[in-house]
């Protein structure tokens with residue numbers, strides 16, 4: 001059991017958190033995979049055993065079926081699986097023939113893989129700052145960063161909310177530049193009723209266990225509307241080959257395991273319900289923070305009109321007291337994390353790009369001030385109240 005309840009007397013004798021003292025002390029992990037596993041345990045084990053009995057581990061019928069099911073779910077024309085979300089980004093760039101000397105405009109505030117994929121193909125990540133409310137790349141700044149060397153725009157739908165895709169697509173189309181969506185955190189999110197990952201030229205998804213649809217290990221998927229591009233993606237993930245031992249392209253080995261596909265096929269039918277539960281939890285947090293009178297001290301996630309946010313993360317802004325708040329919540333057995341503490345332009349490995357402190361003030365401020373709270377679907381009302389009360393205790 002990941003949720004443990006302790007008697008107050010045992011656990012918070014010296015707590016300054018008066019409201020929490022009146023309640024039972026709880027443990028609230030940032031993410032609890034055990035409770036979800038508990039509800040699907042038999043089905044998941046049967047699926048894994050079925051693959052073991054088939055002894056067909058690479059690609060195979062479960063992988064093909066998962067691709068079809070993801071294509072239906074995302075309403076994409078093509079879905080091509082691969083070994084991880086990171087590889088999906090890399091393969092997308094390779095399929096579009098982005099290479100040394102090229103530039104790709106992207107956000108400095110994302111998981112490392114976004115910019116790493118660009119650097120991996122030899123191209124230059126060109127960062128532009130984010131919006132302070134939504135934490136996504138600002139379309140006007142993309143426009144200003146485009147040069148004759150720009151070969152792609154790579155927006156990230158951070159935390160499960162789409163970047164401003166209409167404006168981004170308009171810029172891409174006007175300049176004839178493809179758009180690769182990093183939808184790793186955003187499966188099932190929508191922007192003006194279009195599914196994340198299906199708006200741009202190629203959409204990239206991750207099945208890392210902490211994502212809304214998480215496997216039992218690594219996994220990824222790419223979506224595309226163009227037949228030829230989908231064919232290239234399919235070839236590139238198997239060393240650039242369509243016919244065994246005949247290589248038309250220099251690809252990589254990035255196949256999805258049958259075991260992962262089988263696990264993901266068990267979970268996919270529940271994805272909508274899980275994402276709805278995350279959305280409901282986000283609404284409940286909003287109500288609880290409002291009731292606690294905390295809307296001045298902290299900024300809650302802002303949701304753009306016309307989008308469906310699927311809350312892979314619930315990120316609040318706690319200002320200059322962020323690190324102290326994290327320590328306080330840790331003392332109260334509440335799991336948090338920072339996505340992300342170091343913006344990409346300040347990563348050591350990217351020092352050759354020549355960026356410095358102050359180049360992207362909003363990304364840097366977000367890295368200093370934000371904190372992710374538990375939002376997973378199985379989170380209970382009591383746990384959420386406890387999180388909010390603990391934050392209240394800290395702020396007062």
Ligand SMILES: *Cc1c(COP(=O)(O)O)cnc(C)c1O
Nearest residue numbers: 084085086111113184185206208
């Ligand atoms: C998780 C993630 C990735 C990478 O996915 P992996 O499957 O872990 O390789 C890329 N971009 C973003 C924004 C992510 O959150």
